[in-house]
Amino acid sequence: MEPDLQSPLGGTHGEPARTEWKHPSDHWLRGFVIDNRASLGTLGVFIVMMAVFMIANPTVFTTWYLYSSVLTTLPVALFVVVPLVFVVTCGEIDLSFPATMGFASWVFALVVQAGYDPFLGIAAAIVTGTLLGFLVGSLVVYGGLSSLIATLGMNFLLRGLIQIINEGKSMALTGLADSRAYTIFSSQVWGIPVQIFWAIGFVVLSAMLYNRHRFGAQVRVVGDNPDSAQQMGIDVKRVRVKVFVFVGIGAAIAGTFSVMINFTWWPTAGDGYLLPVLASVFVGGTPTWGGIGTVVGGAIGAVTVSFIQTGVVAAGLSGFYVQFFNGLIIILSLLGHKWNQARYR
Amino acid sequence: MAERIIELRDISKSYGQVYALGGVNLSVDRGEVVGLIGDNGAGKSTLIKILSGVVKPTSGEILVRGKPVTGWSAARSRDAGIETVFQDRALAVQQTIVRNIFMGRELTSFMGWLKVGKEIEEATRLMREIGFTSKVFTPHSIVGQLSGGERQGVAIARAIYKQAELIILDEPTTALSLTETAKVFHFVRQVRASGRSILFIGHNIHHVFDIADRFVVLDRGKVALTADRSEVKSAEDLINFMENVAHPGGLAGLHDAGETEQRVR
Numbered sequence: 001m002e003p004d005l006q007s008p009l010g011g012t013h014g015e016p017a018r019t020e021w022k023h024p025s026d027h028w029l030r031g032f033v034i035d036n037r038a039s040l041g042t043l044g045v046f047i048v049m050m051a052v053f054m055i056a057n058p059t060v061f062t063t064w065y066l067y068s069s070v071l072t073t074l075p076v077a078l079f080v081v082v083p084l085v086f087v088v089t090c091g092e093i094d095l096s097f098p099a100t101m102g103f104a105s106w107v108f109a110l111v112v113q114a115g116y117d118p119f120l121g122i123a124a125a126i127v128t129g130t131l132l133g134f135l136v137g138s139l140v141v142y143g144g145l146s147s148l149i150a151t152l153g154m155n156f157l158l159r160g161l162i163q164i165i166n167e168g169k170s171m172a173l174t175g176l177a178d179s180r181a182y183t184i185f186s187s188q189v190w191g192i193p194v195q196i197f198w199a200i201g202f203v204v205l206s207a208m209l210y211n212r213h214r215f216g217a218q219v220r221v222v223g224d225n226p227d228s229a230q231q232m233g234i235d236v237k238r239v240r241v242k243v244f245v246f247v248g249i250g251a252a253i254a255g256t257f258s259v260m261i262n263f264t265w266w267p268t269a270g271d272g273y274l275l276p277v278l279a280s281v282f283v284g285g286t287p288t289w290g291g292i293g294t295v296v297g298g299a300i301g302a303v304t305v306s307f308i309q310t311g312v313v314a315a316g317l318s319g320f321y322v323q324f325f326n327g328l329i330i331i332l333s334l335l336g337h338k339w340n341q342a343r344y345r
Numbered sequence: 346m347a348e349r350i351i352e353l354r355d356i357s358k359s360y361g362q363v364y365a366l367g368g369v370n371l372s373v374d375r376g377e378v379v380g381l382i383g384d385n386g387a388g389k390s391t392l393i394k395i396l397s398g399v400v401k402p403t404s405g406e407i408l409v410r411g412k413p414v415t416g417w418s419a420a421r422s423r424d425a426g427i428e429t430v431f432q433d434r435a436l437a438v439q440q441t442i443v444r445n446i447f448m449g450r451e452l453t454s455f456m457g458w459l460k461v462g463k464e465i466e467e468a469t470r471l472m473r474e475i476g477f478t479s480k481v482f483t484p485h486s487i488v489g490q491l492s493g494g495e496r497q498g499v500a501i502a503r504a505i506y507k508q509a510e511l512i513i514l515d516e517p518t519t520a521l522s523l524t525e526t527a528k529v530f531h532f533v534r535q536v537r538a539s540g541r542s543i544l545f546i547g548h549n550i551h552h553v554f555d556i557a558d559r560f561v562v563l564d565r566g567k568v569a570l571t572a573d574r575s576e577v578k579s580a581e582d583l584i585n586f587m588e589n590v591a592h593p594g595g596l597a598g599l600h601d602a603g604e605t606e607q608r609v610r
Contacts, residue, residue, distance in 0.1 A: 035485075221448050224437035231435045232449030290441040305590040344438045344489020 014220075034225050038285030039297035042338045045333050046304045047281070049311070056315035066190065066314055070306050071192060072261055075199035077273060077302045079254035081280045082206045083247040085298040086216075087147075088281055090243045091223040091290030096151040097251040097277070099158035101270025104129040105255030106162060109171045109265035116179035118260075125252045132158070133248020137241035155274075162267050171265040188262040195257055202253075209296040219243060222293030279326070280305045283333040289343065304329060347374040349395070349411055350423065350511050350542050356405030357393050366567040374512055378533065378543045379508055382550055382583065387563040389546055394456025396544070397429040398422030410506040426510030430500045430517065438489040438496075443468045446503045468487070471502040476535040494525030498532050511513055511542045514532055518552045550587070554580035562587060 015302045033040060033291045054061045079098050087094045104125040111121035136154050139310035176182050187194055210216035221229045222239045230236050251270070286299025308329055312321045352372040366388045373379050383389045387439045394400035396418035407417050409425040436445050446468050452460040468484040477498040482491065488499055497517050504512045514533070518526045533543055533556055547553040553560065560577060562570040570586060577583060 137412055208458075212459050212461060214451045214453050214459060217447075217451050217459060218449075219443060220440060221437045224439045225435070228435035229448065231431070232447045276494065291437065343491075344487060 020145065029319060030119065035133050035338050036296075037264045037340055038292075038337060039294045039300060041336055042283065042285050042294075042297045042300040042304065042333065045329065045336060046300055046307070049304060049329060053307075053315045055310040056262065058316075061314065065141060066310055068191065068193065070303075070310055071196045074302060074306045075193070075195035076198040076254045076258045076297055077277055077306060078203060079250045079257065080247065080273060080277050081284070081293055081298045081302045082203055082229055083243070083250035084259075084277060084281045085286050086133060086206075086210065086219050086243045086246055087161045088288065089210075089293035090219045090240055091226070092147040092243065094147065094151045094244060094247045095274065095278075096132075096154040096158065097247050097254075098270040098272075098274045099155045099162070100132045100136075100248055100251035101255035101258070101273065102162050103132060103158050104252035104254075105259045105265055105269050106166075106267075108256045109173060112173050112176060113171055118176060121187075122256055122267065123251075125256045126249055129248040129250075129252025129255075130245055131248070133245035133251075134241065136248070137244025139193065141237045141240045142242065146206070163173070166267045168267055170267065172193060172261065173263050173265065176260060176263050182260060185257065195261070198257075202250075203295065203299045208297045210293070215239075215242065220291060220293075245333045247311075276326075277302070277303050279330050282331055285333075285337050285341070287337070287343070289340070292341075301333075304333075347376060349374050350409070351427065352393075352408040352411075353395070354406040354408065355569070356392075356395060356402045356407070358395065358403050360398065361519075363539060364566050366395075368405070369563070369566070369568055371561060372567065373542050373544055374554075375510070375542055375573065376537060376540050377402065377546055378537055378557045380553035380560045381544060381563060382548045382553050382560060383563035384587070386565075388566040389563055390515075392563065393513055393544075393546060396415065396422065396427060396513055416469065424527045426508065427513065427515040428504035428509035428511070430497070430504050430515060432515045432519065433593045436488050436496055436500060439487060439521050441487060442472070442482070442491075442499055442502075443501055446506060448469060450505070450506075465505070468502070471506055472498070474500055474539060475505065475532045477502065477532065481608035492525055492528075493521045497525075500533050501536060505536060505539075505541065511544065512536060513546070515546050516548060517545070517602045519548060526552060550583050551580045554583060 009032050050061075080101070082096060084097070107128045108118075108121040108125040111124050112118050136151055139154065140150050143150070185194065185198065189197075198210060210219075212314035218229070218239045219242075219307070221232075222234065222236050226236050230240075254272055254273070258269060280302040281298050282288065283304055284294060286298060305326070308325050309322050312325050313319060350373050351426060352370075354370055356369045357367050371379075371381075371392070381389060395402050395417075399415055400416060400423055401491065401524075404590070407414050414421060414425075417569075437448065441511075443464050444500070444510065447464055447552075451457075454460050463543070465484050473500060477495070480497070488496060501512065501514070501517075517529050517533075521529065525536050536543060545553060545556055554577075558574050560570070560572050560574070560583060561563070561568055562583070567573065
């Protein structure tokens with residue numbers, strides 16, 4: 001740091017000796033680490049985990065197939081993990097996204113099966129997701145219900161509707177493989193599934209929305225101190241409904257992607273994502289109490305969680321170890337984040 | 346004669362049968378620090394809420410720069426250049442200083458993207474204006490890391506943003522240590538030096554006495570005393586007056602109070 005050349009006697013009284021703000025750290029790297037410690041912590045967990053797996057079985061992790069399979073399913077999770085970071089930051093939770101995934105992808109499947117262009121199907125799915133998100137959000141916010149219970153209820157309700165109408169029957173979408181939409185959203189480029197590029201784009205855009213946009217700023221303030229936000233003229237209820245709508249849109253895209261990967265829609269579509277996605281958000285370093293969070297951390301959390309299963313099996317352990325390692329990673333991450341970030345009140 | 350920013354004429358407020366305020370006259374001139382003192386239940390909070398437009402008076406007249414206004418509301422109050430720093434400061438403690446200053450009025454360019462550089466520049470200017478300079482903190486610092494007095498500084502900086510003419514400070518030194526109180530006083534003096542007016546509400550008469558140019562004592566919904574600083578010899582005078590307000594008599598009462606100083610309570 002530069003020495004303070006201005007003598008306290010030389011300056012006119014009342015004038016502060018230092019007129020410029022200075023970051024507490026002299027080095028840009030230190031500031032970067034302090035600002036991003038939650039996501040860097042998650043990255044650390046991921047690297048350690050992968051190192052353990054690689055030591056256990058170095059050969060399997062050099063095969064491309066392993067990464068390819070992770071890269072096919074990971075994007076689906078990313079499209080819901082990221083909006084959930086917004087919801088949790090806002091001091092709420094949404095457990096209804098698996099049913100929204102199923103519902104929106106059902107609409108997509110219906111449109112495609114009826115012979116329309118898959119692009120139209122995607123648009124219809126996103127509209128459905130938006131409406132369902134608005135419905136769930138309005139129920140929680142204007143109905144004044146606990147989001148934990150209300151969204152759990154909505155998850156059962158919507159899934160139940162799907163089950164009643166379809167009676168457990170799936171839908172095969174064989175024509176999808178020849179469509180232009182499939183080439184754009186679900187094919188491979190140099191052996192890499194293209195979904196991952198869309199997902200990365202989504203994560204980057206959302207991270208900007210979170211950190212550099214009025215929406216993200218208001219979500220954080222509302223989650224931090226809703227009374228204060230209200231006093232300063234923020235429409236708190238509207239911000240809260242918006243985060244649920246965002247989850248609806250993300251879930252619609254995620255559901256559609258999962259159908260496009262499998263060429264088939266099942267009435268259970270999205271069901272398996274509930275717990276891994278929630279785990280990813282918290283493993284990623286977004287605390288449960290609201291006000292702060294990290295989109296990039298959540299994304300790295302999703303990568304970590306989706307590598308656990310593949311990694312455990314690839315490391316030569318039986319599938320029975322998967323749940324144990326899932327739990328271990330979640331607990332260790334939470335302990336790490338608790339130590340890593342202070343909670344201000 | 347300095348411009349009169351706001352004037353309340355014969356303001357009354359009743360909640361059902363209960364009178365919170367009964368005919369209060371109060372005015373604040375440009376560049377003036379008015380100290381509003383009163384016991385619990387004297388009607389201070391109601392008066393602040395009326396000034397900030399949160400509560401509407403039952404009767405009476407409000408004049409902004411000499412002109413009577415109708416349809417007084419929180420938005421009108423803000424338009425008139427009145428900003429209130431409430432007792433709980435209304436800060437989001439996990440956010441940065443910048444995010445708190447621009448809470449609810451983010452500086453954005455097209456489509457709502459934040460003008461991050463502009464916000465930092467403005468925040469720096471505001472903090473410098475109230476004399477909040479530190480080697481330890483930057484506009485990026487988390488408010489939760491600041492001390493009570495410094496948090497009050499953030500709240501004041503937020504209030505003076507958008508060229509507020511009158512800042513109402515609701516018990517800004519309550520629950521603060523001596524050094525923290527000194528910091529708040531420093532901010533208040535800087536704000537006054539910039540030509541803005543302050544209405545300083547306090548429990549602690551010594552604090553109010555230190556900072557105010559004029560004192561208004563409120564008692565049971567009425568103004569019991571209005572006195573310039575020159576008319577009051579010491580904080581003890583005010584304390585004695587407050588103890589004796591049961592016997593109204595304006596400044597005469599004040600001087601009576603001075604004579605009964607030895608009275609043991």
